[in-house]
Amino acid sequence: MRTEKVMGSGQKKESLAAEVRSLFVSNIRDYAMYIALAVIFLIFTITTKGLFISSRNLINLVNQTGYVAVLAIGMTLILIIKHIDLSIGFVAGFLGAVAAILLSNGWNVWLVIPTVLACGVLVGVYQGFLVTKIQVPAFVTTLAGMFMFRGLLSMVTAGTGTIIVRDRVFLQLSNGYIPDLPWGANFDFHLLTMLVGIGLVAAMIFSQVRHRQSLIRYQFKTNSPTIFAVKQVALSVIIMVITWIMASYRGIPWTAVIVTVVLLIYNFVLTKTRFGRHVYAIGGNAEAAELSGIKVNRVTFLVFSSMGLMAALAGMLYTSRLASATPTAGLGFELDAIASSYIGGVSVGGGVGRVTNTIIGALVIMSLTNGMNLLGVDISFQYVVKGAIFVLAVAFDITTRKRAKA
Amino acid sequence: MTKDYILEMRNITKEFPGVKALDGVTFEVQRGEIHCLVGENGAGKSTLMKVLSGVYPHGSYDGEIVLSGETQAFRHISDSERQGIAIIYQELALFPELPIYENIYVGHEIMKGYVIDWNEIKVEAAKLLKRVGLNIDPNTKIKDLGVGQQQLVEIAKALSKQVDLLILDEPTAALNEEDSANLLDLLRELKSQGVTCILISHKLKEIVAVADTITVLRDGTVVTSLDARERKVSEQEIIKHMVGREIENIYPARDVTVGDVAFEVKDWTVVDPASGREILHNVNLNVRKGEVVGLAGLMGAGRTELALSLFGNVPGYDIRSGEMTLNGKRMAFKHPADAIENGMAYVTEDRKGNGLVLIQDVKFNITLPALEKLVDRVVVDDNEEIKVANDYRESFDIRTQSVEVKVNTLSGGNQQKTSLAKWLFAEPSVLILDEPTRGIDVGAKFEIYSLMNQLVAEGISIIMISSELLEVIGMSDRIYIMSEGTITGEIDAKDATEEKIMAMATKTVEEAV
Numbered sequence: 001m002r003t004e005k006v007m008g009s010g011q012k013k014e015s016l017a018a019e020v021r022s023l024f025v026s027n028i029r030d031y032a033m034y035i036a037l038a039v040i041f042l043i044f045t046i047t048t049k050g051l052f053i054s055s056r057n058l059i060n061l062v063n064q065t066g067y068v069a070v071l072a073i074g075m076t077l078i079l080i081i082k083h084i085d086l087s088i089g090f091v092a093g094f095l096g097a098v099a100a101i102l103l104s105n106g107w108n109v110w111l112v113i114p115t116v117l118a119c120g121v122l123v124g125v126y127q128g129f130l131v132t133k134i135q136v137p138a139f140v141t142t143l144a145g146m147f148m149f150r151g152l153l154s155m156v157t158a159g160t161g162t163i164i165v166r167d168r169v170f171l172q173l174s175n176g177y178i179p180d181l182p183w184g185a186n187f188d189f190h191l192l193t194m195l196v197g198i199g200l201v202a203a204m205i206f207s208q209v210r211h212r213q214s215l216i217r218y219q220f221k222t223n224s225p226t227i228f229a230v231k232q233v234a235l236s237v238i239i240m241v242i243t244w245i246m247a248s249y250r251g252i253p254w255t256a257v258i259v260t261v262v263l264l265i266y267n268f269v270l271t272k273t274r275f276g277r278h279v280y281a282i283g284g285n286a287e288a289a290e291l292s293g294i295k296v297n298r299v300t301f302l303v304f305s306s307m308g309l310m311a312a313l314a315g316m317l318y319t320s321r322l323a324s325a326t327p328t329a330g331l332g333f334e335l336d337a338i339a340s341s342y343i344g345g346v347s348v349g350g351g352v353g354r355v356t357n358t359i360i361g362a363l364v365i366m367s368l369t370n371g372m373n374l375l376g377v378d379i380s381f382q383y384v385v386k387g388a389i390f391v392l393a394v395a396f397d398i399t400t401r402k403r404a405k406a
Numbered sequence: 407m408t409k410d411y412i413l414e415m416r417n418i419t420k421e422f423p424g425v426k427a428l429d430g431v432t433f434e435v436q437r438g439e440i441h442c443l444v445g446e447n448g449a450g451k452s453t454l455m456k457v458l459s460g461v462y463p464h465g466s467y468d469g470e471i472v473l474s475g476e477t478q479a480f481r482h483i484s485d486s487e488r489q490g491i492a493i494i495y496q497e498l499a500l501f502p503e504l505p506i507y508e509n510i511y512v513g514h515e516i517m518k519g520y521v522i523d524w525n526e527i528k529v530e531a532a533k534l535l536k537r538v539g540l541n542i543d544p545n546t547k548i549k550d551l552g553v554g555q556q557q558l559v560e561i562a563k564a565l566s567k568q569v570d571l572l573i574l575d576e577p578t579a580a581l582n583e584e585d586s587a588n589l590l591d592l593l594r595e596l597k598s599q600g601v602t603c604i605l606i607s608h609k610l611k612e613i614v615a616v617a618d619t620i621t622v623l624r625d626g627t628v629v630t631s632l633d634a635r636e637r638k639v640s641e642q643e644i645i646k647h648m649v650g651r652e653i654e655n656i657y658p659a660r661d662v663t664v665g666d667v668a669f670e671v672k673d674w675t676v677v678d679p680a681s682g683r684e685i686l687h688n689v690n691l692n693v694r695k696g697e698v699v700g701l702a703g704l705m706g707a708g709r710t711e712l713a714l715s716l717f718g719n720v721p722g723y724d725i726r727s728g729e730m731t732l733n734g735k736r737m738a739f740k741h742p743a744d745a746i747e748n749g750m751a752y753v754t755e756d757r758k759g760n761g762l763v764l765i766q767d768v769k770f771n772i773t774l775p776a777l778e779k780l781v782d783r784v785v786v787d788d789n790e791e792i793k794v795a796n797d798y799r800e801s802f803d804i805r806t807q808s809v810e811v812k813v814n815t816l817s818g819g820n821q822q823k824t825s826l827a828k829w830l831f832a833e834p835s836v837l838i839l840d841e842p843t844r845g846i847d848v849g850a851k852f853e854i855y856s857l858m859n860q861l862v863a864e865g866i867s868i869i870m871i872s873s874e875l876l877e878v879i880g881m882s883d884r885i886y887i888m889s890e891g892t893i894t895g896e897i898d899a900k901d902a903t904e905e906k907i908m909a910m911a912t913k914t915v916e917e918a919v
Contacts, residue, residue: 218789221808272785274777281774284763290720291752291760292775292828293743351765 019224029345029400033360036393040364044371052371055249063174063321065366066255067092067314069359071333072340073266074310076358077303079341080283082350083131083138085304086334087145088311091123093330094153096315099170100163100325101156109169117312123149124308128301138304146334157327164324173258174321177251189244190251197243201236208232255317259359262313266355279303283351339386340365343393347401364389411472412437412571412602413458418469420453420462427453428467429626435571435619440593440603442613445623445648446874451606454623455573459493460486473571492564493573496705498556502549507531509548510563534562538592553706554585561592565601572596573604576705578612583912590616609908610641622647645904656852657880660859664883665695667731668867669750669836674728676715685711685723686891693836693867698858700882700899701871703911708891709871710755713838717752718742733835746775751834753825755841755871757818761825764814768806769795771813771824776832798827803853819850826857837861840871855881875904889913 024031044052051057071088078085095116102112123145130141157163165171177190184191208228215222223231246252270276278299281289290296314333319325344361346353365386372382413435420428428450435441443451456462458471460480471478473489480486483493500509507524510531515522531544540558548556557577564572574593578586586609593603593616607613613620620639622629629647632639670692678685686708693699701709715723716730718739730737732748739745745752754761762771772795773780780787780794795809802823806816813824822842829837839858843851858881862868872878878885879902887895887910895910 214789218792220792274781274784274786277770277774277777277786280766280770281763284765285760287720287760288754288763289774291717291742291754293718293741293746293832294774295741295743349765351763 016224016226019227023223023227029397030357032396032400033343033345033357033364033393036389037360037364037367040367040371044367044374048371048374051374055245057370057374058245059249059253061363061366061370062253063255064370065362066174066253066259067317067321068333068336068340068366069259069362070262070310070314070317071337072344072358072362073262073355074307075334075337076341076344076346076353076355077266077270077279078138078307079338079346080279080350080353081300081303082283082286083300083303084338085127085138085142085145085307087123087127087142087149088307088314088337089330089333089335090146090149090153091120091308091311091330092315092318092333093325093328094149094156094315095120095123095312096319096329097153097156097163097325099316100165100319103165103167103170104163109167112170113316116316117309120308120310120312120315121305122308123311124305125301127308128304131304132297132301149330153330154327157325162324162326165319166323170316170320171323172254172320174253174255174317175323176254178254178257180251189247190249191247193243193247193251196252197240197247200243201239204235204239205232258313258317262310263355263359270355275299275302280351283353285351336362336365339390342397343390345397348394348398361393409434410437411435412474414470414472415454415458416470416472418454418457418467418471420450420457420467427626428457431469431623431626431628433621433628434631435602435604438597438600438602439618440597440605440616442617442620443604443606443623444608444610444613444620444644446876449623449648450626451623452575453626455493455575455604455606458486459483459491459573487567490568490570491573492567492569492571494557494560494564494575494577496576498553498560500548500556500559503547505545505547506535506542506551506559506562507544509559510534510544510566512563514567530566531562534565535559537565538562539588539595552585554581554588557581557585557589558592561596565596569601571602571604573606575606576608577605578607578609586612610644613644614639614641620644624648641905656855657877658852658856658859660862662696662859662862664697665865667692668695668697668733669693669869670731671716672729672731674712674715674730675726676711676728677724677726678711679722679724684726684891686715689728689888689891689893691869691886691893691896693869695835695865695867696862697883698862698868698870698881700878700885701869701888702873702875702878702885702907703888705873707888707911709888710840711891712888713752713840713869713871716745717750717838718745746832746834749833749835750838751775751829751832751836752838753829753840753842755844757821757825762813762821762828765812767810767812768799768804768816768824769809772798772809772828772831775828779831794831795827798831802827802857817846817850819846819853822846822850822854823857826854830861834866836867836869838869838871841873842870843872843874843877851877875907878902878907879904887911 041053071092075085075088098119099112099116102115103109127141127145130136131138178192180190181192212222212228222228270279278289278294281292281294282296282299286296315330318329322329340362341353341358342348342361343364344353344358346358368386368389369382372385411434415431415433418428418431418433419426431450431454433454443454445451457467460483463481464479471480478489501512504512507528511527516526516530517523518526528544535542535544538558538561540555540562542555548559551559561572577589581589590612593605597603605613605616617634620632620634622644624647672690674686674689675684676686677683689712691699703709711723714721715725718741719725720742732750737748739748758764763774769791773791777786780791792809798804799806799809804820804823804827806820813821816824843854858868870878870881879899882899885897885899885902885907886893887897887907889911894913897906
């Protein structure tokens, strides 16, 4: 959507067209992802006669994407440093069940959430220990974890079967919306949501302008003012459209808030801190990283711990969404998370990837699930479609990278 | 005069980005001779052989290859093998876990219908082993053989392919005297059986002993071709042709007053836990403030292992004994991070393998070892980073459009300058350079040497590991020579000659002790 706009205005002037072309060529990987998402949205909107694009369904999509997005963010780091974690599906399932059990035993929800998150970190610590200290390959460590946590999930749900969750606060996690301001009742939309949207647009434009100014001050290459402006307008429109969709329904879902916070933290750590640099350096060349004084084992250990934390969070989001813990919760989550990361541009060779793009990857995967569910497509066929999209994305990624090198 | 040429390479020119590796080389080999190819590292010997064998396919170079009168256009190494050319590289290409017979016939197994005829292979392998003078059971695994024996297996493998033209790239570099002598005898034996042989070697004594013809390459061109059958060619004559240019021009002079001992290693003994072998034995060395100490030796002498074991011991060697002192303090580094923190830096010999993060840009690489210098509380200051990187780009003359260019697009010399910049950003007091000019062109070498001079003038101590003897002699104040994990000699650079260093570098442990 955004790309078409940029292309349209580029035809006016020759030099502008050239700039757009070079922008397009150098960012083809990212743009392809947005285009894919737009095409998926378009196809489902048409085939479901508009049902897909309805506020209700889009909010549903956000809630559905939440747990996968959280897992995919953790997985992105794992994949950047050239490891893998196959256990997270059942780790999430198991920890979700643990949360349900603790709640049904009368624990306070504000005690349950940190306890389960801590359990997630413990799982990550255990797997990180095996991978770094004992040097068991991550594939083996986490495959074993997949077995064990699947078993543990079955064990804790064996007596009762499905465990129902009734705690109101906990259910809000994946089914609730942020409250409105006291005087919001005077409007026929969710006032706080609109204000947040407007605030976001303002913050985005402010930070973009500041970034551009610093680029100019250091005399680095910048886009032409036209393209810069078009980009800001396009992004603002997109944010406002999304805001309006949410505001005209029931406001911002708590899931969106949680995912955004996680995303902002991880994006900050990866792009702005030393730890983030070390992650990319290890993925790019672990030996060189080690000889540059980076403690590869320590970073790897932390990345696995963070993965455990994210698995715990995802498990609780999923349990909250279903309002229950089931013996099959978590089945295949790791595949969605891995696929989201790769579709979002994590390189199969390691060392490359952004959590912000992983979120788009997660949206692609979950839009497919959501849309096909609306159409009543058989679940077996859904797997085939998702697998095909996944392998296409990676094949495209590899070919564009090869061309960039030549 | 009509000579019977098995091989004529005419006017071969091969260019890499930024470097002309071969420039109009014409190289002719007569049938049944031992033809030696000599030249400094980087003179183009290996490139020429890669052109011949098809590693660089036809079309990627200019010129013509004529084999026994027929023009050839090899697209792949298998094309040249089919024409009876076999090449044996410095780094052996054997499978350590497989037995000898399987290694000899891998890739061209003797078939009976659709299955491999293992019995026939074993019988033939035994015959070949006899021919190369290796009296050993063909069922033995490669990993149980010595380096010299492995070399012979490589030759047996070449012979199994009905080879007419055998190319050996520094076959004796890692061999001791006895194994080397055996190998040379074998070459003479093969010659009498009609096999033509091209021998690439740095060991001039051997060349003088076996060569029929000696071709000298320098900077990608043929300097001369000497007929050693007509008259005896001396080592001095070869060296004169190899070096050719004024040495003073290649190694810039420096005027630095050498200070106190900055770094010292005593009785350093290290065991590789994987093999249980002692890889370093009682190594003692020191370097003074403002001094360049050369560390010479043959491939496998243990120089890189020494550097790695000192610099935080990444390979996880078992350090049995020894102590190191840096700026007056005793040190024991558990990780390169400790070494860096205490002012030590190590520029690896393999900048692509373990030196640089190739998929990242110049600034990322330069700031990596000392990123904390750019951190404001927790955030890395991107703008400051670009400034720092740009400063190094200018002062080191790293030729790139911007510091945001990926390192894998730079030429070897510019990559090496990036490696150096990276380590100088960490502000070391002792800098270990491992083969600092490997694979870069003469101009870039000169720049690296000038940088080294500038650094010692600022009070940094440099330990330079190098296999280029002329470089060691030209750049060092003092030279240590290593062989088989021990220091076999120490010599002042003023008194050093290639011959003296080579004599010490080929000493075996028994001789040294």
